[in-house]
Amino acid sequence: MLDKIKEFKPTSWSINNRTTIFILTVFLALAGYKYYTKLPKEAFPEVKVPTIYILTFYYGTSPTDMENLVAKPLEKQMKSLSGVKKITSNSQQDFCNIVIEFNTNVKSELALQQVKDAIDKAKKDLPQKLDQGPNAQAINFSDFPIMNVNIAGEDLKKIKIVADNVKDQVESLKEITRVDMIGALNREIQVDVDMYKMQSAQLTLGDIQRAIQFENMSMTAGQVTTDGLKRTLSIKNEFKTVDELRHIIIGSQAGAKVYLENVADITDGTKEKDSYARLDGKDVITLNVVKRSGENLIDASDKINAIIKGMQKSKAIPSDITVTVTGDQSDKTRTTLHDLINTIIIGFILVILVLMFFMGATNSFFVALSVPLSMAVAFMVLNAMGWSMNMIVLFAFLLALGIVVDDAIVVIENTHRIFLENQGIGIIKAAKLAAGEVFLPVLSGTLTTLAPFIPLAFWDGIIGQFMIYLPITMIITLLASLLVAYIINPVFAAAFMRHYKSSSAKNKQWPRWLKGLSIVTLLVAALGYLLGYTGFSNLIIVLFLLVLIHHYVLRTWIFNFQEKLWPRFRNWYGRKLVWSIEHPKTILSSTILLFVLSFILLGVRKPKVEFFPISDPNFIYTYIQLPVGTDTKVTDNVAKEVEARIKKVLAQDSTIVTSIITNVAVGAGDPRANDLSVQTNKAKITVAFKQFSERNGKSTREVLEKVQQSFAVNKIPRTDIVVEQEASGPPVAKPISIEIIGENLEDLISVDSTLKNYLELAANKIAGVEKLKTDVVASKPEIVFTINRERANREGISTGQIGNELRCGLFGIEASKFRDLKDEYPIMVRYKESQREDLNALNNLKITYRDMNMGGLIRNVPLSSFADIQYAVSYGGIKRKAQKRIITIESNVLSGFNPNEVADQVRAQVDYWKLQNLPPGVEVKMGGQKEEQDATASFLSGALLTSIGLIVLILILQFNSIGKTIIILSEVLFSVIGVFLGLAIFGMNVSIVMTGIGIVALAGIVVRNGILIVEFIDILKERGLETKAAIIEAGKTRMTPVLLTATATILGLIPLAIGLNIDFQTLFTNFNPHIYFGGDSVAFWGPLSWTMIYGLSFATILTLVVLPVMYLVSENIGNKIRILIGKKPKEEKQF
Known part of the structure; x- marks a missing residue:
């Protein structure tokens, strides 16, 4: 029979050039490690949805006018842009913002340029004297703080200087895009003008502004030639001290000079505080650090912490000032990546242990090679694509862990079988023949496994941008596994595979190679201990102990399993298979009944449906919103009350809380909202918890419920309070x-x-x-000055002059800059605070201006003479x-x-x-998350149909038979039965995204086992066996690879499904495995893992029983049809 097997030429070439392949393997391993270390690390992938934000300021304009004058003309131009998905606008007093969301296939740079071009076209329809904008900028959903640097101390000015220094150094890092400062007192030179003294001196705010500006000046006057050289002549007369301001001349009255100090109070002070920040109830300056897109989160965090430690060591941060880092997102990233990597290791160990009993230690090692080598190829490709290492990519590797070994299992197991059953041929010939015999079914199986991931790679929208890492990583890794299985694995098998024998007598001996290995192990371990590499030395010793356990214990167990237990099981399965094909009606009717029962049971149990899985919160956000127009101080007082309530609720759970941060005005918005404005009526309180493994079993979800309940029962008047946890998954x-x-x-x-x-x-x-x-x-409160235009015109004053005078007097006008050695600060001119806050004073304010119609004569006209004051809401x-x-x-x-x-x-x-x-x-309609859920469910349904279509195409190309294609596709039905029964029996929630992806992915994974059986039945029939005998022999022969591939995939997922965490780093450094169950990863990936475990387990069992029966029934039906149409049947069989 072996003479009928054709070799696979690339495999034969590899075996004949083993040295080249060994060098290639080493190169792949080293390159993979290098590129793994270069990949940026982050918890979740960055969602890049092209979204452009347009901000326009037009002071003194009502929301309605902003809508008509600014929003509508801009929207008119924006809606004609290609690739636009959604346009929203928000017109408020004095400003308007517009958000344009493009389809995800549009590049942000192109979207921004399109919007800028559209703004240029719209300018002809916009007011000519806009104060600012329209300015367009791209929004990045990854622009959220990666950490909070909180600076506290007694001297507020000193804290501000330190905060500025830290901010400058952190912003200099290439990983950081910006640092937002909250709660700082910003220096400002304040010129508070007494309106009555100014009017008495026949001056205007403009006169004062110009006087300051012209006195505080450095300018170049030209060039003078002296001694044959051209020298620049410059005037430098900027203020060196604030006192100099007091003595500048701003005018004259009755022949006497009027100095600035005569009409104004000059103070070296601070701006009115526009934001507040607190850490655990103490006032601080908080620096919210925002990472640049695509940069390494862990590297950024390490560098920032190094900067802080360096500044503390050099005394740039004095000892009386404390710096505390909170909300460090890299902590979660490290934990998530660490847990997933440990889970991959656990799954890898479980897979090797199972393979070892079926194939021996050496052969299982050959198969295991496919995992790191396939991942090494993936690391190189992902790095070239500019992707990051995140939890989606790591889960893809975990999912691939059990799948990438499938190709290697089939090739190595077939090599092992041919080598053992045919003693006359050598291992090199056996490896060549084995690869050739299974090439087509393995190729088809890999392609059908890839098929469901191809439509997933075209998932659009925010969810698609978030999840695309999974299908692309799977496709790269599975293609790499095919390369490894046919180029590298056979070479190692040809070089090292031997006939497996076991002798208890021999096992008791201490062979020469083991003595040599023990000496090398002791020397290497001792050297490691001396150099301080304790973990490495412990690992070497543990590996040596495993070698001893294998040599003296496992070899005997493996031999007994392979020679006694497994042959008995194969024979038992053969008998059951014979019974099954003799009772096809019983088998098929039972399967149909089970399918119907799974639907009924699922309908009775009615599992809860959720969009994304919800995990225990790591952060609790409390958003506070007061009526529009609320002063920052009032908002801060309310935030303090809310903060006190939260602390009271957290009193019993304080041991798992790491920090409570309060932000008022700045950094107080919901990060999922596309509003970049600062609003004084908003505040946010962030509660951060310890890592899951450090909570000692306490549930942060219960804490969240307590906080939510406390504000649901005892509400604060005129205050909206929303309490929620951080989002799991992409922004929705x-x-x-x-x-x-x-x-x-x-x-x-x-x-x-x-x-x-x-x-x-x-x-x-x-x-x-x-x-x-x-x-x-x-009901936004307003005070409206209604100008009587006729009376104002009689006085020779315009509405613009009135508005400008009020704006300058209230908001202030920047006259110039005061510069010291390090920085520059605004010199602000405005009315005294007591006069700014006095409505009667403002109503009786004399508008001081120069009437150019009367030769520039200064005139003082009371505002009340041509304006009426009204209280209103808008x-x-x-x-x-x-x-x-x-x-x-x-x-x-x-x-x-x-x-x-x-x-x-x-x-x-x-x-x-x-x-x-x-x-x-x-x-009126429902929108929001429901819209996104419906779109996601629709896409996944389409992806499932597309993947089945691709699988059908692959199967027809291989078998050229519709009947065999339908038989193999029945495995998809088997997997659905398993999923439904599992969800119903164990009462698990259904995640639209995760369960949906699991079902789509199962469609490709489960059919590969059917391909192995059907293809081998055809091979045996070609070799002369009749159909029943071929079915039985194929079932018994392919049972081992079928069970191995399914078991490998299931075992790879079980650690994540049950949340098993073992810290291998601490295990080898101090022999503390730090074992615990649960965590963010299991909550997020659990539904997908269990979906695949249920479906694959059930499909594998039915594949070994039902699929052979369906093959026989199909043959019999085909023969009966041939008889009916007058053709000779292929075989005469008794049914």
Whole structure:
């Protein structure tokens, strides 16, 4: 029979050129390690969705006018751009921001350029005197702080100097894009003008500004030639001290000079504090460090910590100033990557142990080579693609762990079988023949395994950008495994595979090679201990002990398993297979019944459906929002009250809390929102917890629920408080999002108020809804000066002059810069604070200006003579989406409730309300996360159909038979039965993303075993066996690789599925394995892992029983059809 097997030429060439392949193997290993160390490390992949943010300032303009004058003209140009997915705008008092989200296949650079070009086209329709913008910038979803550097001390000015120095050094790192400072007192030279003294001196704020500007000046006057040289003539007369400001002349009155100090108070002070930061209740200056896209998070963190330690050591940070780093995202990244790497090692060990019993230690080592070598190739490709090492990539390696060995298992197992069963041929010939015999089924199996990952690689949107790392890494690794299985593995088998024998007598001896190995081990270990490499030396000793255990214990066990236990099991399986093919109706009807039962059981148990798996929080974010216009100090006081409540709730769980950080105004927004503005009415409190392994079994989810409940019961008046954990996975919308769309703003606000009140009524209130919050403010407080244009014109003054005088007096005007040795600070001119805060004083303010119609005569005209003052309310902002006005009602879902179930209940209430209350011209619909879920489910359904189509194409190309293709595809059905039964029996949640990906991936993995059996049945029939005999022999022969490949994949996933964590680093350094169960990885990847374990386990069992029966039934049906059409059957069989 061996003479009918054709060799696979690339494998034969490799075996004939073993030295070349050995060198190639070493090169791959070294290059793989090098590129692994170069890959940037981060917890989650960076989501690059091309999103452009346009910001425009037009001071003194109402939200409605901002919408009409700025938003609409810009939107008109933006909607015509190619690749635009969504346009939203928010028009508020004085400014407007527009967010344009493009499809993910558009590059950010191109999107930004398109937007800038569209802005240029829109400028003809925009107001000519905009204060600032429109300015466009790209938004990066990775622009969130990677750590908080908190600086505390007694001297506030001293702290600010230290903070500036730290900020400058950190921003100089190539890994850092910017550092945001919160809670600092910024130096400012304040010129507080007394309006009455200024008016008495017949001066204006403009006069004071110009006087300061012209006195504080350095300029070049030209060049003078002296002694044959041209020398630059310059004037340098900038202020060296603040006192010099007091004595500058700003005018004259009755022949007397008027100095600045005569009409103003000059102070070397600080700006009004526009942000606050606290760490554990103490005021600090916080530096929020934002990493540059694509850079290594761990390297960035290490460098920042080194900078801080270096500055402390050099006394650049004095001893009386403390610097505390909190919220270091690299800690989670290190833990996640560390846990996943350890999980890969555990899975690798389990796979080797199983393979060892089936194939022997040497052969299992050959197979195991495929794992690191395939990963080495993947590391090189990923580095070339500019990707990072993140938890998605590592899970792909973990998933591939059991799959990449499949090709090697089949090739090495076939080599081992041919070598043992044919004593007359050598190992080199056996390796060549074995590779040739299984090349086509292995190639087809690999391609069918890859097939489901191909459509996943074309997943668009934010979720697709997040998950694309999984299919691409799998495709690269599996293709690499095919190369390793046919080029490298056979070479090692040909060089080292021997007939396996076991003798208890021999095992008791101390062979020469073992003596030599023991001496080398002792010498290397001793050298390691001397040089301080304790972990390495311990590893060497442990490996030597494993060699001893294998030599004296495992070899006998392996021999007994291979020669006694496994042959018995194969014979038992053969008998069961014979019974099965003799009772096909029983087998097939039982399978169909089981399929129906799985659906019924799943319907009865009704597992909860979730978008992404939800893990225990590592951070709790409490977002505080007060009415628009609230002063920063008031917001800070409310934040202190909220902070005190949180501390009270956390009192019993304080041992697992590492820090509580409060940010007011700056850094207080939701990082998932596309709003880059600073708002004084917002604050955020961040609670950080210890790593999962250090929590001693305490659940942070319970802590989250306590905090949420504390604010649900005891609410703070006029304050919206939302408590949530950090997002797992890519940024997505809120679980509950109700969009109210139309053009009449009054109708939209009415619907918003009515619907929100309806949903909040006790009779309609739905359990699990945290806090319904609308994004429109319909009662922003304002003081309106209504100008009587006719009276103002009679006085010879324009509205612009009035507005400019008020703005300069209240906001201030920067007259110049005061420079010292290190920095420069603004010199701000404005009215005294007591006059700025006195409305009566402002109403009676005399507008001082030069009337050019009267020769520049100074005139003082009271504001009250041509303006009326009114208290009013206005809209806080007008938002638009797809060129229509929109108001959104949003809410999170409380911890412990299923978001989908709560959202469905809200949807039902909204639909009922719409039937009775919706006015014409207004549309109400559910959006947010539900939209993304529906799109994801639709894509995954399409991906499953596409992958099945690709698998069908591959199978037809190989077998040229529709019947055999249908038989093999039945394995997909078997896997679905296993998934449904597993979910129903164990009551697990269904994750739309993770469970969906698991089912799609299973479609390709499970069919490869069917290919092995069907293909070998065909080979045996070609060699002369009748169908039944071929089926039985193929089942018994291919049972070993089928079980091995399935077991390898399952064992690779089990450590992650159950959350088994073993720290191999501490195991070898101090013999403490630090074993624990759980963590972020198991919560995130558990649904996908269990989906594949359930499906693959069930499909493997049914493959060994049902698939042979279906093959026989298919043959019999084919023969009957041939008889009916008058053709001769292939074989005469009794059914």
